Amino acid sequence: MLKKCFHLKNAAFNQLSLKGANFYGYSLQHVYLATCDPDDVHFKQMSLKGVNISTCTFDQLHIDMESLNGCSVSAEQAIGFAKLIGLTVKK
Known part of the structure; x- marks a missing residue:
């Protein structure tokens, strides 16, 4: 079983670069x-x-689709994630 080494709750970050973080x-x-x-x-x-x-x-992003459950994303991001699971998005 994977032991979580870090827990962050009820936080906000503004204009932070997370590029390449794991x-x-x-x-x-x-x-x-x-x-x-x-x-x-x-x-x-x-x-x-x-x-x-x-x-x-x-x-x-390097992400599992299950990880996105309950995440808030923009409409544009949602379209990108939908394409990742093989949906064809039409306007």
């Missing part, structure tokens, strides 16, 4: 990343439930 197995709850840069971040095998990334800009 959150593998971490626990984040009710975290708001306001206009942060999580490009190339690893969010695998962790829950983003209650985490808001809707104002973040990124080209690539």
